[in-house]
Amino acid sequence: MKVLVVGAGGREHAILWKLAQSPQQPKLYCAPGNPGTEPLAASVGVGAEEVAALADFAEREGIDLTVIGPEAPLLAGIVDHFEERGLRVFGPRRAAALIEGSKAFAKSVMERRGVPTAAYRDFTDAEAARAYVRETGAPIVIKADGLAAGKGVIVAMTLQEAESALDMIMRENAFGDAGHKVVVEEFLTGQEATVMAFVCGTDIRLMVPAQDHKPAYDGDQGPNTGGMGTYSPVPVVTPELLDEVERTIIRPVVEGLAADGTPYRGVLYTGLMLTEQGPKVIEFNARFGDPETQVVLPRLESDLLEIFNSVVDGTLAEQEISWSEQAAVCVVLAAGGYPASYRKGDVIDGLDSTHAQSVIFHAGTKQTEAGIVTNGGRVLGVTGFGSDLRAAKQQAYEAVARVSFEGMHYRRDIADKALK
Structure with a gap:
């Protein structure tokens, strides 16, 4: 079987790493891929958002299954396009992927289905948003409505920070079209957790939970990032809590999407705040999380390719999925300056120094004559395995x-919340 994975980051590297372990021994391709994926998959010189060119390649090469990694091609309608051309593809259609593409859309789905989430208002007028923020007070959360590479959320602890966030998003267009509408949310407190699920219509198979670390620095300090590290299992997410999340959050949402004529098929990512009142939704994503995938898939004992095929073929309900009891911790190594303007082109040393209990997933790297160099804000995800989190x-x-490169920085407290 020929399988094409679309994307170039750590998530796609982790997906390919797991697919390479399939007993079906698929021939793997990655578009466009990165230096880390090249030992696993043939690199295809087509960008992740070049929808028609990717479909042309899939037809020409006889690709049996295409797996979409990042959110941008999903919101560009890549699944719709592939299906129109009779190509098998894993991921939600554009109308269902709006659960990530528009925070206001996601809120409206939750509101209609009675799903617990933060109280909110959405605005397209900056002055109206500013007036609401002044009336509500701080702390408060300001979100760009559209895709902003994981950086469109500002937790404002003061009114001044909230008003600056509104100016940055709505007046200065820091996130482009993604900020034409903002969602202003109630500030929630508690521990965060991520629960991803394989979904096919109204059939759901939960994955093991993970906990991401969004702030750039130790102790959850500094600006938000796309994720500085993650771990699994998450002790605060008990089996009972996981059942509650499926019953009160994930199932109502997927049933609501199906009832609206936009059935969901793919991976649904649910970002949660575990409040004193119970779990509440922070956000949905329409694909595998990054870096959560780098700790969740290593714990998967079942054949990932078989799971993908069952979702595409509508047989997920028959699929038994098993998970390892081992623990995984992923530490993201970031470029100097990230998440603001960051360095590129620094040579990375030590990439061949892993062992059986760790793996390095490439996220923002590039092959040059000088060697593999940094080429993104989040450069590498280093995942370690063990019998427990410690x-x-x-x-x-x-x-x-x-591992080392000029300007490298990372958090030193990944998983400490669980260990404490």
């Missing part, structure tokens, strides 16, 4: 210590 964290940071 052991997995040790393996991850031992592997981190062997």
Whole structure:
């Protein structure tokens, strides 16, 4: 079987790494790929958002299944386009992917289905948003409505920060079209958790939970990022809590989308705040999380390719999925300056120094004559494995210590919330 994975980041590297372990021994391709995916998959010189060119390649090469990694091609309608051409593809159609593409749309779905989430208002007028923020007070959360590469959320602890966030998004167009509408939300407190699920219509199979670390620096300090590290399992997410999340959040949403004529098929990512009143939704994503995938898929014991095919073929309800008891911790190594303007082109040393208890997933890297260099804000995801979180964290940071590049920075407290 020939399988094409679309994307170029750490998530796609992790997907290919797991697909390469399939007993079906698929021939793997990645478009466009990165230096980390090249030992696993043939690189295709087509960008992830070149929808027609990707479909042309799939037809020409006889690709049996295409897996869409990032959100941008999903919102560009790549699944719709592939299906119109009779090509098998894993991911939600554009209308269902709006659960990520518009925070206001996601809020409206939750509101109609009685799903617990933060109280909110959405605005297209900056002055109206400013008046609401002044009336409500801080702390408060300001979100760009559209896609902003994981950076369109500002947690404002003061009114001045909130008004600056509104100016940055709506007046200065920091996130382009994504900020033409903003969602202003109630500030929630508690621990965060991520629960991803394979979904086919109204059939759901939950994955093991993970906990991401969005702020750039230790102790959850600094600006938000796309994610600085993650771990799994998450002790605060008990089996009972997981059942509650499926019953009160994920199932009502997928049933609501199906009832609206936009059935969901693919991976649904649910970002949660575990409040004193119970779990509440922070956000939905229409694909595997990054870097959550880098700790969740290593714990998957079942054949990922078989799961993908069952979703596409409508047989997910018959699929048994098993998970390992081992723990995984992923530490993101970021470029100097990230998440603001960051360095590129620095040579990376130590990439070949991993061992059986760790793996390095490439996120923002590039092959040059000088060697593999940094080419993104989040450069690498270093994942360690162990019998428990403490052991997995040790393996991850031992592997981190062997990697270096100019300006490299990372959090040193990934998984500490669980260990404390």
